[in-house]
Amino acid sequence: MSYTVNTLRAITRSCGEMRDRVKSIVFKPEDRKVLDLTFGPGVAAELVGRTPEALAKAEKDGRLEPPKQQANGRRYYDLEDLTRIRDALGIHPGKAEDEDAVVIAVQNFKGGVGKSTITKHFADYLALHGYKVLVIDCDPQASTTTMFDIQPETLIDDEQTLGHFLSPRSTFDDFAAAIHDTAWPTIKIIPSSLGLQDAEWDLTSTLREGGQAVREGLQRLRIGISTIIKDFDVILLDPPPAMGFLGLNVMASATGLLIPVPARQLDYLSTIHFMDTIAENIEVLEANGTPVDYGFIRVVCSAYTPSKPGEHDMWKMMQATYANFLLSQPILASEEIKNATQAFRSVYESKPSASHATYNRCRENLDLVFGEVVQQMRQQWPSASIVGHDAPASAAA
The missing domain is CATH 1.10.1660.10 (Multidrug-efflux Transporter Regulator; Chain: A; Domain 2)
Known part of the structure; x- marks a missing residue:
């Protein structure tokens, strides 16, 4: 075995050992995460x-x-x-029973923009407000899966993860078999694992077959979601960081797109390429019999520090560029988010790590951001205008 392979294996073993130590501290081996809210x-x-x-x-x-x-x-x-x-x-914040869930992809190819962190926090926010949420972790790195207290390496049965159902060998007899409970009563998750990368290769192999096989390969996630789409109000997709067959499956399944973009020049420039690539790949999907039409597309400025002159200037540029497609509230950089994420939690299920004032500012900011997304989300349901669905906080019980 070569020096390079030996070195990489040694580093992997060392990192794996450290990961296990961290998890043994954060996760109690005898039980799962318990919400003390x-x-x-x-x-x-x-x-x-x-x-x-x-x-x-x-x-x-x-x-x-x-x-x-x-x-x-x-x-x-x-x-x-x-x-x-x-x-x-009789308070029902979500959709009517006969309506479909809104399927939101939190997507950007650039690493470090906060996709998994935003997915986790948005799911918890929705659950707090009474929505039924399904999170589908489509990233082989499984960061979101871990944040929901599921250790991917413990999922021995392939049928417990997304990878099995995206494989062309799957018959989709029971997509719901991959749905797992979380510590949140109204949040479920379809976890990811490193095995999801095998599904990418399997899907790519359909290119050799062409025609119907390719169409089915591009729609496998959409087909699976269609079997459970009325069971939830919102389905959140945490996509892989690249646009292969996995990414195309996410794009084909979504009915709304939330794009995180930090107020940094390189992230701003890479997002231009991302949006162009998304448009090109939607054309590929449509050319292969998979029409895509999103109910909304919104950009959210993530990890924003207004006191930094460069970021303040970029925020102004983003406002001018994206106009009505940009959420009016950016997600402010906060040690509360950083500390919660390091403990595999969201701010919504954590106690203040610093002062209560700092913690409250962080939560209030997240509430404003996610409140804007919920407005877009609710517009996708015809029943959202029914009396009671948008009842103001002052309404009598």
Whole structure:
């Protein structure tokens, strides 16, 4: 074996050992991640779209169970309580039963733009607000899978991951078999693993067969999603960092596109190439009998530090360039996001790592960003204008 191969193998073993040490600290081997999230009456009421007074009235009338109490008398609710409140009061933030989920790809070919971090945080935000979410990790690196407390190397059965269903050898008899629970009651995930790279090779091999085989290879993810698309409100796709057959499957499956772009010159310039490539590849899909038509395309400025002159200038340039396609709120760079991600969590399921003020600013910023995406998302459902679906927070229970 050559020096190069030996060296790479040695580095891989060393990194693997360190990874296992980190996971042994972050993940308890005897159990899975447990969410310790509680909400005071004000926050709980905001999350379900009612006022604290309305909840108190419903509790007094017997329509709701009274909240839990701590030893000091403080009243609080947990995630399950929020679900029970929504069910009891007929609050349905998501789509109608006969409508399809919105399928959003968080996509950019450039590394380091925050795709997986945004996917994880957006999924948690949606769950907090009562939406049923499926995350599909389409990246062989499986970063999003790990952030949802699933260790890819523990998935011995190939049928537990996405790779099995993207292989041309799959018959798609049961796409739902790959769906796993997460610590969040309303978030499910189809995990990735390094084996997903094998599916890329399998799909690429369909090029030799041409015609129908290629069309099926480009639509395998779309076909799988179609079997469960009414079971969720939102399906989030975390794509691979390159546009092979995996990337084309993601593009063919999405009905909305969210493009993270940091306010840095190289990222801005690479995104020009990315959008051109996306357009070219959609033309390839359509030429092969796979029509694509997104309900919305939005750019989000990620990891933005307004105090840096260069980034401030780039933000202004992005506003001028992308205009109405750019979310009005950038995702601000924050140590809270960095620290939460290092612990395989989102800010929404973490305690403050610094001051409460810093933590609250970070969450408020994320809420504003994701709130804009939700507005675009809800426009894809004809039922979104039905009374009750967009009920203001002040509505009576």
